[in-house]
Amino acid sequence: MMNQRQILLGLVLTFTAVGLALAQDKFPNKPVTVVVPQAAGGANDAIARVIAQKLSEQMGQPFVIDNRTGAGGNVGTTAVARAKADGYTLMVTADSAMVINLSLYQSTGFDPIKDFDPVGTVATAGYVLVANPSFPAKNTTELIALAKQQPGKINIGSAGNGTLNHLIGEMLSKAAGIDMVHVPYKASSAAVTDLVAGQVQVSVQSLPSSIAFIRSGKVKVLGVINPKRLPALPDVPTIGETIKGFGTTPWYGMFVPAGTPKHIVTQLNAEIAKALESKDVLDRLAGVGCEPYKSTSEQFANLVRDDLSRWAKIVKTSGATID
Template identity: 40%
Template sequence: MTFRFDRTRRLIAAVLATEALVFLGAGQALAQDAEYPRKPVTIVVPFTAGGATDLSARLVAQLLSAQLGQPFVVENRAGASGMIGMGAVARAAPDGYTLGWGGNSPMSVSPHLSRNPPYDPGKAFAPISLAAISSWIMVTRPELPVTSVAELVGLAKKEPGKLSFASSGNGSAPHLLGELFKTSAGIDMLHVPFKGEIDGFNAMMAGQVDMMLGSTSSASALVKSGRLKGLAVTTPKRDAAVPNLPTVAEAGAPELTFEIFFGLVGPAGLPPPIVAKLAAAMKQAVADPNYRQTMEKAGIHATSSTPADFQALLAQHNQRWLAIIKRNNITSD
């Protein structure tokens, strides 16, 4: 009887000790989250230095450093349409010390074009906040006898297969948008891929291709100077960089409504207190007048979001891009 009582007492003591350790561990984790960050934080930008994505990340990193008292350091890891850098973020420990600057291609397009993607874009990340939104702009060579999307569709139907559209490569967002335009408008156009967006613009200005959906941040100056002809922008609202151009919805092609976005994400499993702290800091950073002015000059619109809103945007983009890829049997080859 005494043996059974002692054994029961020891069992209860062991259970209580285990629960105490669990409670202590949870308390320490909460304390660490509250003290975050306690050391430098890396923000992985999955593209080369110098572009608009890199610029926005570096500006925000400076602002986060000032707010949170630790260095936020940008690290460029380019390659595989952004999947090398974002793959590193997906594999990182979810402790808040490795974050990513996610955008359209690596977060919602490229993984769906790869046979063996390094991550599932819908499960691998913890969205924190948007940092900026921009648009694509439908542009044509100046000599093309059209002044609207409707006129372009009419010309393509009149001359099936004779018009061409440029892109920044097979499987790029401009390629997918061009295929979506063809399908939704019921027209036939030849796809001409280039190594980059600027190459496509140059080919249009040389009269070698007819149309392209390029980033407004890169194309707006060419439109304003008359070297390219702008027809519409892809954002839900008109773009302040080219305010006289209608949206694609206004122009009769609402299915082309897509935003260019980039923002801050962490690996899946990032503790909610850290997500909340970073989201609050991002809201303040994106409201900074110098950041907003710099982005506007680049044709990009500074905007923050809640983690939930960023997650919803990512889910929507993944669903829509994947549908376009499957419908048109698009590959990156």
């Protein structure tokens, strides 16, 4: 028969084993990589850093940003699609990379539906049409009039072929019946730099990419891309006030590789929702011209499917393609 000491030792070993198993099951129990498929300094990068810092505080492990750029977001997105589905590789990305690229590229390297599980939306960003301060037009109406007088003479900079600000510029040109010359850059920051220097006259930019230049007077705002006026720029009219029906609201959200355990997806969604109720997160998002955007995983999945269809039509109409 076992003596008391053996029984106690057995209980200690049993509880130790249970404790180790629970510790291993706890998520996260090591640093988490947050892939951002866009360059540092843009809207998605700014939003990802705000949410990653808060998740680190809430969940007790570092959430480390990894900017993996290239091919309009396809490089980083493909890397996440092929990552281990254990919750330790996440992606915070823009709608452009996830739902627009499929219609632009012959091959993206990933399937936005089959290769990912949506966790939840994080934020929306304000987008604006900005100009060099010396540009004659003061608003969208004057830009359209000037462009019609000088077809093919106004340069519009973007973060690159097929990027969201490129496509929004194409949408604007088509809706207004004007012809502007597209000048692609490798990142939003490069486009803004040349806009300030006067190398291009106008550009579509996210507020996170341009708000510092707007506040300092280095660029001026001609109109708001979003359907509603922005809290950060309440006196600036939307382009939709000039061109009826024009406008879009870019979103940013978190995804994990397909097959990630459901309880991890649910936990991350709940932690994002908690973070988006925090005053410091709300203040930081507002500071870069963004607003919180909460959703369930199911609502986000439906949004992705709807936007894949919507943007496919917009891309086809614009005629934009990338080899």
